[in-house]
Structure formats: structure tokens, C-alpha cells
Amino acid sequence: MKIGQKIKELRRARGITQEQLAESIGISFQAVSKWENGISLPDITLAPMLASYFGVSMDELFDFSLAQIEAEARAIAQETVQYREHDPEKGRAIIEQGLQKYPENDILLQNLLYLINYSEAPDDTIRTAMRTIDATHDDTIRCDALRFLAYAYKAKGDMPAARAALEQIPGLYFTRLTEMAYVLEGEEKWQAACLAEGNALDMLLEMKSRIAECHLDKGETEKAREEYRQALDVMDAIHAADSRHWSAYRTFFQRRLEETAANA
Numbered sequence: 001m002k003i004g005q006k007i008k009e010l011r012r013a014r015g016i017t018q019e020q021l022a023e024s025i026g027i028s029f030q031a032v033s034k035w036e037n038g039i040s041l042p043d044i045t046l047a048p049m050l051a052s053y054f055g056v057s058m059d060e061l062f063d064f065s066l067a068q069i070e071a072e073a074r075a076i077a078q079e080t081v082q083y084r085e086h087d088p089e090k091g092r093a094i095i096e097q098g099l100q101k102y103p104e105n106d107i108l109l110q111n112l113l114y115l116i117n118y119s120e121a122p123d124d125t126i127r128t129a130m131r132t133i134d135a136t137h138d139d140t141i142r143c144d145a146l147r148f149l150a151y152a153y154k155a156k157g158d159m160p161a162a163r164a165a166l167e168q169i170p171g172l173y174f175t176r177l178t179e180m181a182y183v184l185e186g187e188e189k190w191q192a193a194c195l196a197e198g199n200a201l202d203m204l205l206e207m208k209s210r211i212a213e214c215h216l217d218k219g220e221t222e223k224a225r226e227e228y229r230q231a232l233d234v235m236d237a238i239h240a241a242d243s244r245h246w247s248a249y250r251t252f253f254q255r256r257l258e259e260t261a262a263n264a
Contacts, residue, residue, distance in 0.1 A: 003042065004035040006063045010054040025049050038217075056255070073102055077111035088115040106136035110144055118152045125152035142168050151247075175199070201238070205231050205249050221263040228253045 011021050011032075018036070022029040025046065034040040042050065051061045076098040083091030092115040098108045107133040118125040124150055132145035146165050154163035169201045177199065180192035208231040215224035235246065 003252055003260070004038050004040075006061060007032070007042075007050065008036040010056065010061075011052065014054065021053075024053060042167050043211045060259040068107070069102055070107065073105050073107040077107055080111055080115065084114050091115045104131065104135040106132060106138060108142050109135055113145065113148045118148060119155045122155040125149070127153075139170075201234070204234065206251075207253070207255075208234075216260070221260050225257060225260050232257075 006264050007021075010230045011018070016024075017029075018032040019029040022032045026053040027046075031040070031042075035042055047058060047061065051058050054061070068175060076094060080091035080094050083094075092112065095108050095112045095115060099105060099112075102108060113125065113132065116125050116128060129145040129149040129152065133142055133149075136142050136145070150162045150165040153159070153165060175196065177192045177196040181189055181196055184192060210262065212227035215221070233249065234251060237264055
């Protein structure tokens with residue numbers, strides 16, 4: 001944020017000197033000179049006074065808008081999605097570069113969590129999750145960070161901390177998407193229902209895998225295999241698209257069937 005350059009532009013547009021600006025807001029003209037030459041930045045407490053003096057908004061004074069920052073952060077985050085599986089280090093480098101421009105941006109921090117292997121680097125995950133929670137006012141991002149926090153604590157063997165993180169996540173029986181599918185009409189209803197269906201299928205398949213794990217822990221191999229079969233049947237029944245996302249699920253359940261065949 002080139003606030004010094006902006007102050008210079010506003011001062012010149014008003015036709016006043018550095019000395020006049022300094023006298024009006026009660027500082028030295030040397031301080032104004034340092035701002036305009038990029039040597040130092042104004043104290044944040046002076047920002048409202050400067051904005052009022054020049055008759056501009058805080059956004060204009062700082063030459064940025066929150067909407068623009070969010071859009072740029074989302075664009076940076078979206079660029080890294082393709083690297084999550086096969087090149088997380090490259091994705092992380094992109095996110096870290098974005099964080100240099102937008103320090104502690106919650107969108108970038110949230111997406112950084114997806115590029116850290118919480119099993120191999122739980123402490124790194126915990127630090128990043130904590131940063132995300134501190135930085136965000138978005139409940140969705142906060143809950144996502146708590147989820148990763150729980151995963152990382154489990155990886156460290158700290159189940160009380162994992163449970164404490166999970167207990168901070170609200171237990172809801174509906175989502176914004178499901179309610180949009182109920183309430184809205186036309187294309188909005190269609191889009192919400194399709195997205196909610198995809199999320200529901202994701203959850204169903206994940207829980208099939210978790211239930212199978214419980215059966216295997218009790219030595220009930222055939223029951224676990226039945227969960228894997230049901231998961232594949234569900235995907236076939238609703239004609240899950242052969243995208244990379246759903247193909248990964250299909251490959252996982254087929255592989256688990258093969259791996260457990262000898263113990264059935």
C-alpha cells in the first residue's frame with residue numbers, strides 16, 4: 001500500500017505544502033517528507049485524521065479495497081489447488097508469495113493448510129491453523145482451520161487437544177446450500193442443490209471409509225469390505241462424473257477391496 005505516494009498526490013491536488021499539511025494535523029514536516037519518500041509510514045492513529053483532512057475514504061487513502069484484496073487472494077488460492085496432490089511445495093511457494101503481499105490474509109492461510117501434510121508436519125499445521133483462526137472473521141474458514149487443528153493434534157497423539165478443537169466446531173444439521181435449495185427457485189435452486197449433492201456424496205463416501213476402519217479395528221473384515229462395495233454402488237447409482245475428484249474415491253475403494261481380499 002503506497003500510502004506515502006497517495007498522500008503526496010492528495011496534497012498536491014489540494015495545493016498545499018508539506019509544512020501546511022504537517023501544521024494542520026500536528027506533526028513535523030519532516031515526518032510528512034519521510035512518508036512521501038517511502039522512508040516511513042504514518043502512525044495508524046493518524047489515518048482517520050488524514051482521510052478527513054483530504055475528504056476521502058479510508059479505502060481511497062490506503063489505495064485499496066477489501067473486495068479487491070479478497071478477489072486477488074482467491075485467485076492466488078485457486079492457482080494452488082492444482083498442486084495440492086502432486087506438488088504441494090510449489091503451491092506453498094505461491095501462497096507464501098501471496099502472504100508477503102497480503103500478510104495474515106485468512107483466505108491464503110486457509111489454503112496453505114491444504115498444502116501442508118498434517119501427518120508429517122503436525123506442528124507446522126498447528127501454527128498455520130492458529131494463525132488462520134486469529135486472522136479470520138469468517139466462520140467457514142475458522143471451522144476449516146479447527147478441523148486441520150484436530151487432525152494435527154491427532155497426528156501428534158494429543159487426543160485431548162484434538163477433541164477440544166473439534167468441540168469448537170458447531171454441530172449443524174443444515175447448510176446454507178441446503179437451505180438455498182429449499183427456498184430459492186430456478187437456476188439458483190439448481191446450482192445450490194447440485195453443490196449440496198456433491199458435498200453430501202463426499203461426506204457419505206468419507207463416512208463409509210471411517211465405518212470400514214472401525215470394522216477392521218474389530219477384525220470384521222467382511223463387514224468392512226461391504227462398506228467399500230456400498231460406496232462403489234452409490235457412485236454407480238448416481239452416475240458420479242468421471243472427474244479426477246470422483247476417480248480418486250473410486251480408486252481408493254477398489255484398492256481397499258483388493259487389499260482386504262486375502263483377509264475376508
